[in-house]
Amino acid sequence: MFPFLTRPRIIFCAPESSTFFSSFLAHPTARPKTPSPVNQLLSSNMVAHHSFMLLSLAALALGSPFGELQQRAEPRIQQRAACAGNTATTRSKWCDFDIKSDYYTGQHPNTGVTREFWLELTDSVKLAPDGVPRYAQAFNGTVPGPTLVMDWGDDVVIHVTNKLTQSINGTSVHWHGLHQKDTVLSDGVVSVTQCPAVPGTTQTYKFKATNYGSSWYHSHFALQAWQGVFGGIIINGPASANYDEDVGMVVLSDWGHKTPDELWHQAETQGPPTLENALINGMNVYGAEGNQTGKRWETSFESGKSYRVRLVNTAIDTHFKFGIDNHTLTVIALDFIPVEPYEATMINIGMGQRVDVIVKADQAAVASDFWMRAIPQSACGTIQMAKNTRAIVHYGASKGVPATTGHTYVDACEDEPLEKLKPIIRIDAEEATYQQLKIATAGVNAKSVFRWYLNSTTMELDWSKPTVSQLANNASVAFSNSNAVMELPEADKWAYVIIQTNFGVAHPVHLHGHDYSVLAQGSGAYQPGVTKLITTNPMRRDTAILPAAGHLVLAFKTDNPGAWLMHCHIGWHTAQGFAMQFVERRSEMFSKNIINNNDIEGLCEPWRTHVGKHNIKLEDSGI
Template structure:
């Protein structure tokens, strides 16, 4: 983001999370530096949480309800260009430390018992990890699962010079072992952390991550990040078998931040809701929030689904969209928002209650699944998943009317997503023809099934042999789907299609749209089209001046997605579909970026090797029968 400014020294501060969930508190008092150190209290942060920037005498916070684009500034300065840190700059903060524990747990977030849940710190979603722009984040993850390993991915985090902390470039953390993740919050905004080991996050191993910083529009109150997710009642590992042997899986309900409303039969012993309710709806019921008329509310939305995209809306209200993933954009307004899996949006909602007294101050929050964007059992739940109340006195269900909007399976309008910090894209360094890939079902069986792939074979990684421990390789197992990019400057282009015009004899086309996620980078979207890719014609229409930028973008069914990124982050970086069933099937590839620079960028792989040693020892000594049945991501 913009030019780099190293603005202050690092100061140690420990923040912990209780093993039973909830935001952390300082473990014990630590000095925050001399009295002239700057302390910033982000609005609507956790109680007692603050940002600390040591050594900046004469500086002050400039972030307020009417100046959200500014973060800190030199007191009394007349020229803000070099006297403030704002939406176009970067900075360095302090150290934040957290502890997470992954364990098995029976959970019922929608009122129906899931006996095979897996959670962080005894809760779903996991506890909020909170930091400030520029902080170093340290998270100690301990695996208490008795039958499997785990890893954690910090979705969308840049991981510059910390490739081994990405959660997919390591062996699984063995039972009772701990791996410590360390990385810098060089971006700001909100995202989520989740297991990137097999199919654990659909069973509950996910939580929100919030990095306080400036924003591109003004607001008064902010909500903590909201995870929107589809939900399956049985183990995702078992449900995955339906993906390998079609028809594809169907989810039972939709959750807003772990709160659902599943209509189940009260005679079903797994229906754990109150038996006094004739419909036997879940005890959590509906996600509910309160508006105060005249206030501007910042909503931080995350699609944390396994399979479903959503159209988010609030009856009778307008959404002002101000960021896509970690990228601030010029605000635009809409009455509904398409959110693909893995995508994040910040939106501002002005609480101007519509003049409709019959509504009694209650309005539905809707999370509609567009046709072709996922499979939800219509008998279990519907799109009404939350409630906005003006005032806290009412308990009535809303009778509000749904906003009118298209319900097609797509991304937000391309022309609406205009980054504040502009990038100008140059010609590619790579051969784009060779780096054009197709999403389809491989006709050859791989490990017993026909699987999704992007290259000539589905991705299949050996848990015990991560790519990062093979940096001296000159050849690769084809199932690792390694694509070398040894460019040290300029731009690299990547085109992914869904039409199978190049490799149609080896793949079977399945009409499906795919949310494509790239690790280690923000990428620009040069083009995104529902039409079949024409290599001779379409590049003439690519957008090179300030195109949309993010880390998850939608590949339309039978269309194409053209991306570009800067090869400035040596490492092994996944590009994969974020439909968990597809990723586990093999719809992914690995970008090997600047192979000779990776180890020097990281510094050491000692902790990675230690974790692999613990995993190998667990495999030898456990009584659990371990059979890998998915791609390894």
Template sequence: MLAPDGVQKNGILINGQFPGPTIEANWGDTFQITVTNNITGPEEGTALHWHGILQKETPWFDGIPSVSQCPIAPGSTFTYTFRADSYGTSWYHSHYSAQYADGLLGAMIIHGPAHAQYDHDLGPIMLSDHNHEQYFKIVEQFTGSELVPNSTNNLINGKMNYDCALTNLTCNPNAGLSMFKFESGKVHRLRLINSGAEGLQRFTIDNHTMTVIANDFVPIEPYETNIITLGVGQRSDVLVKGTGKPTDSFWMRSDISERCSHSDQRHALAVIHYEDAHTRAVPKTSHPTYYNETNCSNDPLNVTKPLFKMPLPPTPSFTETIDIDFQANATGAKVWLMNNQSFRANYDHPLLLLAKLGNTSYPDDPQWNVYNFGKNTSIRLILRGLTPLAHPMHLHGHNFWVLAEGLGQWDGVVTRPENPQRRDTQLTDWGYPYDAGMSYTVIEFMADNPGVWPFHCHVAWHERPDLIKQREIPSIMAQTCRDWWNYSAHNVVNEIDSGL
């Protein structure tokens, strides 16, 4: 049971914490994380994904049921072992259906070389929409429907108040807000993470300017802004100078976008106290930072310049246009489609393990929606959004270049080809009902990490069966399947959505 905003609900927690414990390491360290599945009421499989970790040495530990492993069966234990191959700010979460929306998530910090100067690291600040209903009931209600569920609240580091008059559930008013300490004249590092299920977040601090120093795991040349836009899964590291007086207090705010997302209560608050402020003081600032929502995109590509230059290849080896749409399948149920095909997880047969055995027949089976990029060295994807919804598109196992974005048809122009923006998650704006009829985002990545990698909610596979076969996949990966087969042979697994 948890009640982050005062309203009680059943949750799925890690070590009894919400959000889950922050995991920290130094760049190059090896993580060894043991997961025991004690989920009950009802029992469910699970798996943990380490968002943004490239897993170049260990693609089998990416934590995706049906792709890199079978789910961890109820009552079973599994140990993930992988290298901290990037540095900065990220998070980990369940990748079993929408399970993490009930609390199965936490922050991840990997310390690396300093590329900006600051005095205090305030640690992770997790921004997340929140639902009072359990995730499975929401999936059950809305899968196959045109409707999109509204979240019931918005949280900063797992806290926010809620008006108990709005619910019939057990509710305690004034649950409390997250609090942060600033020091006058000092520079503070904030590690912002959108760990929500659907809500696009707009983050501000009253009377303060932020300097962005990293997006996802990619350090960038610093630039100033008053507002940070984060789609689900995205992260930004920002520096904030303490310009207030030692006795001041200010509001920290994060709003779920009214234009781009769906929520009954969009506004989340936290409190910043300076060093001599009374800890019970209510901030006197009453006017939030003004912003005008004109799109559902991240900051312009021309201002997000990676600190370490990495030019595009002169010509991509392979180019694919992918249309993102929402249409009825053969049964009449509405499903998300990429190039007119949805994805359906098969928990019993992970794609990576099939590839290791030489079974590459599944690209011809539509339920998988697998693309075979063969031995191409660089892949360019032209994503076209055809629906009135924004999409934070995340590619596992890679950082990608973001070449262009906009409305209508891409004109072929690349933003700063000598050093385009790089990250692992990028927002794709609305398509319809814009007059242009579609939006576009163009990304490109090097196929330098053989494996089977999801591209939400599409699976992009750099086949290279020759290289996959050369890798010694630990026997414990097959053990996850033996445990899962034993469980699923005697229990009904309710897989209503795609399963990822």
């Protein structure tokens, strides 16, 4: 069984107090001069060399026995003084680098700064983000967890303490979209790059922020991320258009009044369940007009200024279209890829994706209050309150309720059009050295539960025997079919993967350790010699949509030795085996000391003991 929240041995107990609160504790030299916004740890003007931060419980006080979330403090992100060249009128500059610096070839800062963070993962966190009570697991007591803010070129050290003593869950944390260049053991994927960390232990992740932009971190242990175990990441760096202020992360998520663990049996026997609500920055209302619980997230603009908004979709099974009534969005980045700016009124954002936009506050003549909308698309998940996922943008000191009308849109599970997406850093896709065609299908296995298959293989990994452990114990190990491994032995070659499906379900496909070039994306089957491939500066992403009954052709350069997972980012589908992995340049993992058995066994030996003690059984794909 899943070692989750609904089994008798791991039922949540209510904490003694139904109120939790936050304190921002930092090394004296690292404390901001102004109060820290809730859920944001600002990196501005903090330290010249080391930054020490303790991320503690955030200020979301709840009444007894449950209460509504209090309005979050305004999450403005302050710019660090370290890169004086980056101003409101020169956002393309960053210290001695700029928006065209090719970080793929090592053109990135080395700041000499170590950002150090502490995260605590706990059970029995009582939440009512839409006024309806539910227990969750959470980092530092909040959903979303604290936003981690760092600068391009920083060294990052993050200590994650597992305090899931009631649920006896293991855990890991994946830093979504970070390349983890030569640091595969910090990618945070159970069964691939590590064994789960057991309750009562602290795992330390170390990596360098070689790319920049907006992202998120989340558990990569079964469905734990959607129990509430996620938060935002901001890596300050250059931008492809100017703006005045940084609003920070705007986190889009779906939300059930039952936990994903409680819904898992339904998901694997009947199909994806309907969820009650969706949230913006952890808040929304629920219920019929006039009888609603909860509160909406609110922010304010000053007329005439421009604002950077960092969107991330953390949902388990919801594709959003996002817009702000009467306003035009200027898109400047998708995932971690800066693009030539383009304008849109509504944008697509699939699960795991990020989109950075700039909004000009130029509508004061129209109204003082506007709806911000995140609209779940009906063909990609089902939300009861689908038309009510809204936040409020006020102009100035106004606190009114908006009466504005939304932009028109077509309900569809799709990416932003490829023809609009022009990466600033130009990279052409070269001829394929490695190529595989993967047909995605779904079926019922011998246990009468749904599983997803790529070429008749559904991923089944073992928490106790991660890929890196198998390699460390036997450099020439031959992986079983259920490990779903594609070998990429040569350096700096190009791998092409063609994924297609006849099923009428779209899938957001996420690759670890790399961005990939999107060479083709469309309906119907891929046809060699007929399907047009974009090889001249194609859009790069780490998450792109495989269209329903369609195809996705992706390509990446083998420039990062490691074991890298690729999977559908619909949480149910990941758990049901829609995944494969790339073992890239395995010999160099040893010659460069990228993996070593002592580090791996430091987690695996306690985990094996924990599994034996509690008789924990694996019932999903293992990732």
